[in-house]
Every structure is written in C-alpha cells, then in structure tokens.
Amino acid sequence: MPKGAVVTVCLIGDKINKAIVDRFLDHPEVRKCFPAAWKPPNDKTFCLCAPRVSLGSSSIQFGDHIVFTGDCGVTRLYKDGIGSAYRTARACATTLVFWGYSKDVLARHFQPVCDAIATDNRLGGRIFRLFELFRTTRFLNRAVLSVTQWEQEIPADQRLMSMTLWDMFSGTASYRSIFKRLLLSPKFLIRFALEILIALLGEMFLACQLFWRRIRRSKFLSDGCVT
Numbered sequence: 001m002p003k004g005a006v007v008t009v010c011l012i013g014d015k016i017n018k019a020i021v022d023r024f025l026d027h028p029e030v031r032k033c034f035p036a037a038w039k040p041p042n043d044k045t046f047c048l049c050a051p052r053v054s055l056g057s058s059s060i061q062f063g064d065h066i067v068f069t070g071d072c073g074v075t076r077l078y079k080d081g082i083g084s085a086y087r088t089a090r091a092c093a094t095t096l097v098f099w100g101y102s103k104d105v106l107a108r109h110f111q112p113v114c115d116a117i118a119t120d121n122r123l124g125g126r127i128f129r130l131f132e133l134f135r136t137t138r139f140l141n142r143a144v145l146s147v148t149q150w151e152q153e154i155p156a157d158q159r160l161m162s163m164t165l166w167d168m169f170s171g172t173a174s175y176r177s178i179f180k181r182l183l184l185s186p187k188f189l190i191r192f193a194l195e196i197l198i199a200l201l202g203e204m205f206l207a208c209q210l211f212w213r214r215i216r217r218s219k220f221l222s223d224g225c226v227t
C-alpha cells in the first residue's frame with residue numbers, strides 16, 4: 001500500500017520465499033511503479049516475513065471491566081487492520097468515557113461496532129471465494145479481464161469491475177458497499193454476463209477443436225494400422 005513516498009509490498013501465500021519476492025519486484029509491470037533507478041536494497045530489514053496476520057474476530061471482544069480492541073478483538077478480513085483498530089479503539093474510548101465499563105454497557109455501545117466489522121467480514125469472505133472462482137476458472141478469468149479492459153474506455157466513475165478489484169485488494173471500501181454497488185448495476189451485470197457467455201463459447205469452441213483433432217489423429221493412426 002502506498003504511504004506518501006513509501007510503499008509496503010505484501011505477498012500473501014503458502015510458500016513465499018525470497019526468489020518469489022525478487023521475481024515479483026522484477027516484473028516489468030511492478031518495476032513501472034518504482035523510480036527507474038530503484039533497486040531492492042541488500043539489507044536484512046528490507047524484506048521481512050510476518051507469517052501470521054489477524055483476519056477476523058476473537059471469540060469474545062469484551063467482558064466486565066475488560067475490552068479487546070484492534071487485532072486482538074476484531075479486525076477486517078485481509079485489509080485495513082489499522083482502520084478497524086482505530087474504529088474499535090474509538091468505540092471503546094467513547095463507551096468508557098460516556099457510558100461506563102460494565103459488560104452490559106459494552107454490549108450496548110461497543111459490541112455493535114465489532115458486529116458490524118464481523119458481518120462485513122462474512123460478506124467479504126463470500127466475495128473473496130467468488131473472486132477465487134473467477135481466478136481459477138479460465139473462462140471466468142477471461143471474462144473479468146475482458147470487462148476490465150472494456151472499462152478502460154468508459155469514464156472512471158463507471159468502471160465497476162476495476163473499482164471492485166481495487167477496493168477488494170486495497171480495503172478502501174466496505175465489502176457491503178462493494179457488493180451493493182455490483183448488484184445494483186444492471187448495465188454492469190449484463191455486460192459481465194455477456195462476457196462470461198462469450199468466454200464460455202470460446203472455451204467450448206477450443207474444446208471441440210481439440211476433440212476433433214484427437215479423433216482425426218486416432219482415425220489416421222487406425223487407418224495407418226489397417227493398411
């Protein structure tokens with residue numbers, strides 16, 4: 001994420017190692033985001049491994065005279081942990097200053113903030129699963145790419161797929177607003193459905209071509225065997 005003149009690059013996955021990090025930073029598209037003369041420094045603090053990150057809620061966020069804020073209470077799924085730490089800390093401070101610190105008071109004034117984040121995370125989980133399906137299914141992946149390419153020709157505030165991808169990975173918007181924005185745009189949905197159909201037909205055409213080629217080859221071989 002860019003922070004002024006500084007950027008933190010996080011690669012998330014099961015088997016991330018230095019070779020993968022180097023390859024990522026060396027990719028032409030990534031290089032374009034950095035000053036031309038920039039090179040990864042060779043010191044040990046430049047690349048750190050933080051294998052654990054908080055992704056959701058703890059089973060309890062408060063009790064009598066005790067509150068958990070930030071990562072140890074509830075945090076947003078995959079992103080904006082600082083934002084949710086701030087929101088839960090603010091809700092905690094407001095409750096303590098204006099209402100008190102008993103369990104009941106916290107349940108009334110602090111819990112709704114935690115619940116809102118947890119509910120949004122559940123929706124976020126579903127959206128991520130959907131995008132994982134788009135990523136791993138070739139024709140769906142192609143449809144997402146086609147819509148994103150097509151969107152580059154329309155005004156920026158109408159680029160729903162691009163905005164969604166940006167919001168999903170940057171944490172700028174809540175998952176609820178991402179979901180609502182997508183569902184409430186029939187023009188986008190029709191276009192996306194059309195691209196899915198085109199990509200699916202393309203995929204079927206390729207599969208048929210491959211099938212025919214195989215049949216012809218096996219027929220050729222069996223003819224060859226007969227003569």
Ligand SMILES: Cc1cc2nc3c(=O)[nH]c(=O)nc-3n(C[C@H](O)[C@H](O)[C@H](O)COP(=O)(O)OP(=O)(O)OC[C@H]3O[C@@H](n4cnc5c(N)ncnc54)[C@H](O)[C@@H]3O)c2cc1C
Pocket residue numbers: 001008010050052053069070071072075079080081082083085
């Ligand atoms: C690799 C990585 C990248 C991230 N990138 C982003 C990002 O780009 N944007 C974003 O919004 N969020 C990001 N996050 C999440 C974000 O860092 C956290 O959600 C946020 O810092 C949580 O704030 P916190 O105050 O709850 O906890 P922390 O910031 O972890 O603060 C807890 C503090 O308590 C101290 N502590 C722990 N145990 C004890 C103890 N027993 N006694 C005394 N002190 C103790 C710790 O040393 C630490 O200083 C990232 C997290 C990771 C791991």
